[in-house]
Amino acid sequence: MVKTLSPNVRDRRLLWTLSLSAATAAGLLLLILIFLAKEAWPVLSTVGVTSFVMDSSWHPLEGTFGLTPMLAASVAMSALAILIAAPLGVALALFCRFYAMGPVARLFRWAVVLLAGIPSVVLGLWGLTTLVPLINDLRAPGTSLLAGSVVLALMILPTIALTTEAALTSVSQSYWTGASALGLSREAIILAVALPTARNSIAAGVLLASARALGETMAVLMVSGNVVQLPSSLFDPVRTLTANIALEMAYATGTHRASLFVSGLALTLLVLALAAAARRSGGQVVHA
Amino acid sequence: MPDAVLYPGSARAGSTPTFFWRNLALQSFVWLASLLIIGVFLWLLGDILWRGASRVDWEFLISVPKSAGRSGGIAPIIVSTVLILVVAIAVAFPLGLATAALLSEYARQGGAKVRGVGLSLDVLAGVPSIVFGLFGNAFFCVWMGLGFSILSGGLTLACMILPIVIRTAESGLRMVPDEWRLGAAALGVSRSTTIVRILIPAAAPALVAGLMLGIGRAMAETAALIFTSGYVDRMPRSVFDSGRAISVHIYDLTMNVAGGDPNAYGSALVLIALLIVINSAALWLANRALDRKPSRS
Amino acid sequence: MNTPFVGDLVPDSKTGEAFTLGPLVTGPPCCEPVPKIRVESLSLSYGQNEVLRNISLDIYGGCITALIGPSGCGKTSLLSSINRLTDLVPGCQVQGRILREGGDIHAPGVDVHALRRDVGMIFQRPNPFPLSIRRNLALPLREHGLRNAREIDDRIERSLKDVGLWDEISDRLDAPAQALSGGQQQRLCIARALVLEPSVLLMDEPCSALDPISSAVVEDLVESLRGRYTVVIVTHNLAQARRIANYAAFFWVKDRAGTLVEFDHCKRLFESPRDERTAAYVSGARG
Numbered sequence: 001m002v003k004t005l006s007p008n009v010r011d012r013r014l015l016w017t018l019s020l021s022a023a024t025a026a027g028l029l030l031l032i033l034i035f036l037a038k039e040a041w042p043v044l045s046t047v048g049v050t051s052f053v054m055d056s057s058w059h060p061l062e063g064t065f066g067l068t069p070m071l072a073a074s075v076a077m078s079a080l081a082i083l084i085a086a087p088l089g090v091a092l093a094l095f096c097r098f099y100a101m102g103p104v105a106r107l108f109r110w111a112v113v114l115l116a117g118i119p120s121v122v123l124g125l126w127g128l129t130t131l132v133p134l135i136n137d138l139r140a141p142g143t144s145l146l147a148g149s150v151v152l153a154l155m156i157l158p159t160i161a162l163t164t165e166a167a168l169t170s171v172s173q174s175y176w177t178g179a180s181a182l183g184l185s186r187e188a189i190i191l192a193v194a195l196p197t198a199r200n201s202i203a204a205g206v207l208l209a210s211a212r213a214l215g216e217t218m219a220v221l222m223v224s225g226n227v228v229q230l231p232s233s234l235f236d237p238v239r240t241l242t243a244n245i246a247l248e249m250a251y252a253t254g255t256h257r258a259s260l261f262v263s264g265l266a267l268t269l270l271v272l273a274l275a276a277a278a279r280r281s282g283g284q285v286v287h288a
Numbered sequence: 289m290p291d292a293v294l295y296p297g298s299a300r301a302g303s304t305p306t307f308f309w310r311n312l313a314l315q316s317f318v319w320l321a322s323l324l325i326i327g328v329f330l331w332l333l334g335d336i337l338w339r340g341a342s343r344v345d346w347e348f349l350i351s352v353p354k355s356a357g358r359s360g361g362i363a364p365i366i367v368s369t370v371l372i373l374v375v376a377i378a379v380a381f382p383l384g385l386a387t388a389a390l391l392s393e394y395a396r397q398g399g400a401k402v403r404g405v406g407l408s409l410d411v412l413a414g415v416p417s418i419v420f421g422l423f424g425n426a427f428f429c430v431w432m433g434l435g436f437s438i439l440s441g442g443l444t445l446a447c448m449i450l451p452i453v454i455r456t457a458e459s460g461l462r463m464v465p466d467e468w469r470l471g472a473a474a475l476g477v478s479r480s481t482t483i484v485r486i487l488i489p490a491a492a493p494a495l496v497a498g499l500m501l502g503i504g505r506a507m508a509e510t511a512a513l514i515f516t517s518g519y520v521d522r523m524p525r526s527v528f529d530s531g532r533a534i535s536v537h538i539y540d541l542t543m544n545v546a547g548g549d550p551n552a553y554g555s556a557l558v559l560i561a562l563l564i565v566i567n568s569a570a571l572w573l574a575n576r577a578l579d580r581k582p583s584r585s
Numbered sequence: 586m587n588t589p590f591v592g593d594l595v596p597d598s599k600t601g602e603a604f605t606l607g608p609l610v611t612g613p614p615c616c617e618p619v620p621k622i623r624v625e626s627l628s629l630s631y632g633q634n635e636v637l638r639n640i641s642l643d644i645y646g647g648c649i650t651a652l653i654g655p656s657g658c659g660k661t662s663l664l665s666s667i668n669r670l671t672d673l674v675p676g677c678q679v680q681g682r683i684l685r686e687g688g689d690i691h692a693p694g695v696d697v698h699a700l701r702r703d704v705g706m707i708f709q710r711p712n713p714f715p716l717s718i719r720r721n722l723a724l725p726l727r728e729h730g731l732r733n734a735r736e737i738d739d740r741i742e743r744s745l746k747d748v749g750l751w752d753e754i755s756d757r758l759d760a761p762a763q764a765l766s767g768g769q770q771q772r773l774c775i776a777r778a779l780v781l782e783p784s785v786l787l788m789d790e791p792c793s794a795l796d797p798i799s800s801a802v803v804e805d806l807v808e809s810l811r812g813r814y815t816v817v818i819v820t821h822n823l824a825q826a827r828r829i830a831n832y833a834a835f836f837w838v839k840d841r842a843g844t845l846v847e848f849d850h851c852k853r854l855f856e857s858p859r860d861e862r863t864a865a866y867v868s869g870a871r872g
């Protein structure tokens with residue numbers, strides 16, 4: 001008989017291995033934050049946080065580090081995207097839940113899931129070759145805040161629709177029969193019962209979607225023109241924080257590189273704050 | 289609207305004019321919005337299919353790109369993509385499985401510490417992919433000295449997909465019924481054997497489903513790869529070579545190569561086809577996992 | 586051992602005298618009233634919720650002891666404390682002692698794996714692992730250090746023959762165990778316990794999830810284990826308890842905690858119970 005380890009020893013070893021892996025996985029977040037901070041430190045320690053907020057322009061090689069225009073572009077684009085996607089997404093969820101017949105609802109749901117799975121770079125490609133020329137007909141150059149928002153809206157719509165539908169499904173089953181027993185119309189049930197009950201989950205889904213919108217890079221980079229400026233109209237080309245990192249990392253060195261890490265750090269904190277808010281507002285969150 | 293709740297009798301379907309208009313407005317909005325979305329979706333899908341299909345054939349898949357990708361195929365790009373994915377999975381899957389086993393089997397015993405791991409993973413899942421790119425560049429390429437390479441890219445993606453792999457594996461393990469845990473314990477079988485020989489095989493479909501989801505996520509990723517695995521579109525000779533993933537290829541053809549759009553669409557079609565296959569497989573496996581319960585008599 | 590322990594532990598409520606157990610009424614003579622396991626003033630609670638209070642009872646070697654009583658009186662909990670499966674339940678506290686061949690199973694340094702190897706358990710719902718039939722039986726053997734493939738096969742064959750499954754399934758040992766019928770699965774689970782050559786078998790309503798025919802098969806099987814194994818069986822089927830058990834213990838919920846009301850020869854407990862609750866229960870009036 002081969003000599004074997006006693007079960008207790010084996011158990012202890014396994015627990016060790018598992019704990020080590022878990023510690024690695026959990027430590028990863030810390031490692032990421034530490035490395036972002038480490039890379040950002042050279043410029044943070046010499047220039048300070050204030051110039052990133054106060055400087056009016058972004059010329060890191062000349063010593064001005066104003067992130068404001070890009071931050072404004074990021075926020076404006078995400079907000080606009082939410083403005084487009086939230087009503088449409090909720091409407092789509094209502095459609096699948098209350099209006100469509102079984103197979104139609106399934107078809108639409110399948111389309112939403114498929115849409116959620118389309119890579120952002122493909123959406124960017126489509127936006128640039130199809131959407132941008134259309135906007136260009138309205139007002140040149142076409143690559144603009146608007147184009148970015150529309151493509152972003154397409155990206156986050158599934159998140160909102162799926163979250164909302166999950167929330168509606170979990171609330172409506174019981175209310176539906178009760179409310180229809182009272183003789184309420186379908187619309188009355190939606191407005192008076194279903195939506196108010198699902199409100200928190202929908203809010204969570206929207207917050208989560210805005211976090212994703214703020215963090216999105218490729219699609220936005222490809223369609224929004226990438227001019228560093230404070231947007232003054234929907235048709236202005238703008239550059240978001242994420243696009244800026246993607247565009248300049250390739251050649252940045254020294255302080256310039258460090259200042260890109262500063263913007264990355266800022267972006268992370270912003271996105272994590274939104275995600276935390278989504279978590280707090282509770283509700284069932286469907287990861288699309 | 290609260291009237292409807294307070295005075296249900298007054299809200300009989302569309303009986304009063306105000307409700308009639310309100311109902312009609314809501315109804316039309318829901319219909320129009322859904323049709324709009326589905327229309328745009330079909331437009332998008334049709335565009336990709338239409339423009340992509342004219343490029344994609346066997347030749348496209350097995351030949352190398354010519355004149356910066358305008359013509360020729362995507363063979364080296366597919367190879368690089370696969371290599372990056374292999375690296376990512378080879379790291380993320382074992383690490384993820386072990387962490388998931390800890391989260392599901394020792395959650396009670398670990399208490400706050402285990403909950404801390406879960407929280408940290410949820411936060412990690414929210415970090416934008418471009419930030420993973422920054423981190424991967426600083427940590428793998430520069431600090432570890434791996435340079436722009438398939439290895440750096442794969443490791444970066446491994447970090448990115450770790451949360452999703454762990455969470456799906458964890459829920460798969462939690463779905464394994466307790467009777468097997470009790471049955472094994474009652475035979476004096478150690479916890480390690482129970483986990484390795486019974487629980488993990490029982491949860492296998494769910495574990496693979498999670499893995500597939502991770503692969504899908506990794507394959508669609510661009511931003512995290514641009515400055516980790518790089519742009520080089522030659523056939524990689526090892527994982528230490530730089531290699532261009534398919535999504536990066538699409539990006540580069542669209543943005544940096546005039547006249548690259550047709551091949552970009554061809555690559556996009558290949559990418560989407562692969563993603564659909566992978567996601568469907570994941571879904572199928574996940575459903576199978578739900579079926580695998582001990583039989584009831 | 587002529588003075589069994591039960592008498593000291595459960596005073597007769599009517600006469601106030603300690604009662605003693607005479608010679609066996611049913612079962613082959615291999616059942617000697619020698620305690621294999623002694624439960625001494627055992628109390629068990631889940632968190633704040635006490636479910637067993639001050640249970641004392643002897644389980645005699647080679648005999649079948651039936652535990653009966655209404656649902657929720659803690660029979661399963663008592664069984665699981667005998668092989669320390671209660672260790673796995675968060676917040677479960679066990680007080681009192683359980684002596685197995687003289688040693689307290691809760692003493693520090695006791696190897697639970699060895700304990701559970703010697704005290705097998707069968708659950709209410711058949712729970713074969715999602716593996717092949719052969720692997721179901723080989724896994725515990727390997728786990729306890731048996732490596733020789735020939736010997737493993739021999740023991741698998743022997744235990745399957747013991748439970749009467751060999752003729753039915755010897756040609757498909759590599760088929761998934763989950764493909765067996767419910768009754769076959771339950772017998773496989775019994776074989777899986779027997780393959781480790783335990784001395785005690787704890788059975789928690791082993792027939793309740795089975796159809797009448799399979800149930801009868803399993804019952805016959807349990808009957809055939811008498812003498813070779815010490816069996817503790819929980820059952821809601823009083824007729825079954827009456828048919829197969831040598832001893833019977835009746836539990837009742839008092840002040841929201843399960844207590845042992847009466848412990849006696851099976852026949853005596855059914856035919857001339859000393860407590861009126863027992864009488865009412867076995868005659869079907871209550872519970």
Ligand SMILES: Nc1ncnc2c1ncn2[C@@H]1O[C@H](COP(=O)(O)OP(=O)(O)OP(=O)(O)O)[C@@H](O)[C@H]1O
Nearest residue numbers: 631634636654655656657658659660661662663674
């Ligand atoms: N894991 C647990 N956690 C908390 N309470 C439990 C647990 N298991 C059992 N209980 C409680 O302990 C009491 C006794 O349960 P137990 O399963 O031992 O009863 P039982 O006699 O086996 O019942 P049945 O005949 O229905 O199987 C019940 O009130 C039950 O609710």
Ligand SMILES: [Mg+2]
Nearest residue numbers: 660661662789
């Ligand atoms: Mg029970």
